[in-house]
Amino acid sequence: xxxxxxxxxxxxxxxxxxxxxxxxxxxxxxxxxxxxxxxxxxxxxxxxxxxxxxxxxxxxxxxxxxxxxxxxxxxxxxxxxxxxxxxxxxxxxxxxxxxxxxxxxxxxxxxxxxxxxxxxxxxxxxxxxxxxxxxxxxxxxxxxxxxxxxxxxxxxxxxxxxxxxxxxxxxxxxxxxxxxxxxxxxxxxxxxxxxxxxxxxxxxxxxxxxxxxxxxxxxxxxxxxxxxxxxxxxxxxxxxxxxxxxxxxx
Amino acid sequence: xxxxxxxxxxxxxxxxxxxxxxxxxxxxxxxxxxxxxxxxxxxxxxxxxxxxxxxxxxxxxxxxxxxxxxxxxxxxxxxxxxxxxxxxxxxxxxxxxxxxxxxxxxxxxxxxxxxxxxxxxxxxxxxxxxxxxxxxxxxxxxxxxxxxxxxxxxxxxxxxxxxxxxxxxxxxxxxxxxxxxxxxxxxxxxxxxxxxxxxxxxxxxxxxxxxxxxxxxxxxxxxxxxxxxxxxxxxxxxxxxxxxxxx
Numbered sequence: 001x002x003x004x005x006x007x008x009x010x011x012x013x014x015x016x017x018x019x020x021x022x023x024x025x026x027x028x029x030x031x032x033x034x035x036x037x038x039x040x041x042x043x044x045x046x047x048x049x050x051x052x053x054x055x056x057x058x059x060x061x062x063x064x065x066x067x068x069x070x071x072x073x074x075x076x077x078x079x080x081x082x083x084x085x086x087x088x089x090x091x092x093x094x095x096x097x098x099x100x101x102x103x104x105x106x107x108x109x110x111x112x113x114x115x116x117x118x119x120x121x122x123x124x125x126x127x128x129x130x131x132x133x134x135x136x137x138x139x140x141x142x143x144x145x146x147x148x149x150x151x152x153x154x155x156x157x158x159x160x161x162x163x164x165x166x167x168x169x170x171x172x173x174x175x176x177x178x179x180x181x182x183x184x185x186x187x188x189x190x191x192x193x194x195x196x197x198x199x200x201x202x203x204x205x206x207x208x209x210x211x212x213x214x215x216x217x218x219x220x221x222x223x224x225x226x227x228x229x230x231x232x233x234x235x236x237x238x239x240x241x242x243x244x245x246x247x248x249x250x
Numbered sequence: 251x252x253x254x255x256x257x258x259x260x261x262x263x264x265x266x267x268x269x270x271x272x273x274x275x276x277x278x279x280x281x282x283x284x285x286x287x288x289x290x291x292x293x294x295x296x297x298x299x300x301x302x303x304x305x306x307x308x309x310x311x312x313x314x315x316x317x318x319x320x321x322x323x324x325x326x327x328x329x330x331x332x333x334x335x336x337x338x339x340x341x342x343x344x345x346x347x348x349x350x351x352x353x354x355x356x357x358x359x360x361x362x363x364x365x366x367x368x369x370x371x372x373x374x375x376x377x378x379x380x381x382x383x384x385x386x387x388x389x390x391x392x393x394x395x396x397x398x399x400x401x402x403x404x405x406x407x408x409x410x411x412x413x414x415x416x417x418x419x420x421x422x423x424x425x426x427x428x429x430x431x432x433x434x435x436x437x438x439x440x441x442x443x444x445x446x447x448x449x450x451x452x453x454x455x456x457x458x459x460x461x462x463x464x465x466x467x468x469x470x471x472x473x474x475x476x477x478x479x480x481x482x483x484x485x486x487x488x489x490x491x492x493x494x495x496x497x
Contacts, residue, residue, distance in 0.1 A: 130346040159346050163388055208341040215304050215334045216355040216402065217326050223357040223366060 005066045006124040011056050016126040017230040020135035026240040027123050033247035034115050041250045042111045045243075049118040056125055063121070070117060074110040081106030129159045134225030149220045157209075165202055172197050254282040256409050256441060257303055257332065261312035264302055273298050273465045276312070280410060280443065285436055285455050287473065288445045290462035291484035296445035297337075299462070300412045303443075304334045330359070333408030337415040339395040348374070348390070348398055349383040355406040366405075373404040377431050393424025397431055411435070413444040417451055425451065429496065449473075449480070450488035454495040461485070 010016065015023070034042070050060055083093075087101030127135075133155045140148035172194055176182070184190055257280040265272040273295040280286065288296050301307040302314050305325035314321040314328070321328035336342045345351025352373055356366040374380040377397045382390065387398060396416060403411060416432070417425050429451060436442060436455050444452055449459075459476050461469040463483050469476050473493060480487050488494075 128346070130350045133346075156346060156350075157344060160344055160387075164340065205341055208336070208338060209344070211301070211306050212336050212342040213344065214306055215329055215336075216406065217329045217358040218354075219326075219358055221360055223360050223363060226363055 005058065005063050005121050008128055009057065009125055011126070013055055013126065014230075014232065015052060015056070015122065017232075018236055019227055019229040019233050020127055020131040021138055021227065022229075022233040022236050023123055023127055024132075024135045024139060026236065027119055029240055029244045030119055030247070031116050033244035034112050034119075037112065037115075037247040038250055039108060039111065041247050042108075042115055045115050045247065046111070046118060049115070049122060052122050053118070053125075056122070058125065067117065070114075074113060077113070078103070078106040078110050081109060130156070131227075133159070134227065137225055138227070147220060149222050152225070153218075161205075161209075164205075165198070168201055169194065169198050172201075256280050256282060256317060258315040258318075259302075259312065260315065262299075262302060262309055262314060263311045264298055264307055265310045266298075271295070271298075271465060272310070273302070273462075276467055278460065278467065278470065280441065282409070282441055283439055283457075284441055284443075285452075285457045286443045287449055287452060287456045287459045288443060288462060289447070289449050289459060289480070289483070289485045290445075291447075294462040294483075295465035296462055297414050298465070300334060300414055300443070300445060303332045303410075303412055304329055306334075330406060331408055332410045332412055333403035333406055334412045335396075335399050335403055335414065335416060337418050339392075339399040342399045342402065343387045343395060345387065347383065348379055348385050348387060348401075351387055351398060352383075352401045352405050355402055359406065369405045369407065370401075373401040376404060376434070377401050378427075391424060392420050393427040396420060396424065396428050400428075400431060410441045410443060413442065413446075415445055415447070417446065417448060447485065449485065451496045453488055453493050 030045075034045070037045070053063065054060065082098045082102040083096050085099050085102030085105050087099035089097040090100050090103065091098055133152045136155060137148045137152035140146050140151055176193060181190070181193065184193075257278075259276050259278050262276040263272070263274050265274075271293060276299060288299070290296055298307065302309060303316075303321070305314070305321040305328040308322055316324070316328045316331045319327055343351050345354055349370060352370045353366050356369050361369070370383075371380065374383055377400055379394065379397055379401055382394065387395060390398060400411070413432075416428055420428065432442070432444075432452065433455065446452060449456075453459075453473050456473045459469075459471065459473040460467055461476060461479065461483050468483065469479055477487060477493075
């Protein structure tokens with residue numbers, strides 16, 4: 001399995017050692033505040049996030065390369081905003097006016113999305129997936145009508161089996177290529193040829209998985225998850241609330 | 251004398267819907283400390299029998315008794331007593347790390363966290379995977395994955411471990427690693443039942459061999475008494491003369 005920007009890598013840093021519940025709280029609060037923030041605080045926030053990412057031992061250049069498809073998405077968001085927001089025209093492109101206000105507004109939205117993406121990277125790369133599951137379970141516990149243990153097991157199974165399903169898809173694709181299936185240009189036919197064996201295999205695997213889980217006495221009445229507070233959570237929460245207030249107000 | 255019987259089946263029959271396959275009229279008894287090989291060609295009913303032991307299937311007629319308790323009425327008790335290692339380890343491993351996966355069973359039993367740590371550490375040390383406890387299971391070798399599946403069962407402290415084709419798709423080093431674990435468990439007095447095609451790997455440990463054919467038990471005896479009957483039922487005879495250790 002390849003390592004990417006989102007892959008958890010143990011670094012022993014201050015952020016990594018913090019309790020997952022504190023990190024989830026910080027991520028939620030900062031994300032909400034980011035949606036209201038202006039350009040200047042956002043740039044400051046991006047700078048801070050890059051410092052944290054660097055502290056985690058990740059290279060900024062490589063990270064930006066890995067986000068290339070995300071930048072394409074942002075480019076479309078920017079384009080859509082620039083072309084549809086009324087205002088002072090900057091220039092005309094194929095009878096479509098690109099407005100100054102549209103560019104500014106689009107740029108602000110893209111910067112907000114990019115900030116949230118960086119926060120997600122910091123969270124994912126500093127948190128064990130099994131702890132994410134435990135954190136979600138803890139936050140869902142007081143919510144009525146949501147079976148938090150079931151949700152946690154679903155997250156665990158998703159994290160465990162998604163790479164296996166992708167690996168299976170790759171094997172099926174290679175088996176098709178070995179019989180010159182890449183000469184087929186119709187994308188629908190190609191998709192059907194991939195989907196049928198993949199779904200069949202996935203359903204069979206799900207059946208086996210259910211039996212294996214039952215044999216290990218799976219039930220919703222499970223032992224509660226364990227957390228590992230570092231003792232700095234109070235300080236982190238205060239800093240996050242202060243930062244969120246700044247983002248929200250400016 | 252104390253009753254050493256752990257599993258007992260009485261006229262056990264399980265027929266799959268819309269087919270003639272399954273197991274028919276099985277009567278057997280598994281006692282403490284036994285090492286039983288269940289041999290037979292594909293479709294002979296080995297896996298079905300094991301799933302019945304583990305209360306994963308419901309008998310069409312007859313019953314499986316675990317310490318005298320009907321497995322259908324007490325499935326959790328049956329699963330705690332009879333741990334099953336499946337043929338495809340990838341489908342049995344559910345945890346994000348080796349440690350998490352080994353803890354899955356004890357967590358389902360709602361054991362206290364301290365007891366879970368104790369059991370997981372002990373199981374991982376026993377099968378030699380403790381140094382890999384933080385690894386993602388998908389990065390393990392085939393042999394290590396099979397041993398992890400075994401650790402997941404051991405952490406539930408079953409009285410009987412049931413292996414369904416444990417050496418399937420394993421290379422030579424992986425087979426050796428797993429065999430070493432099985433040998434150590436056997437030496438510690440663990441009761442085991444193994445379904446296997448290639449009996450030469452474990453025949454030297456076996457105290458009993460059951461041959462299945464078309465869902466029925468056709469022979470049940472000490473391994474030495476059944477060697478000349480193997481080929482009639484599509485089972486390869488061990489290489490060399492008599493019963494000797496594989497390596």
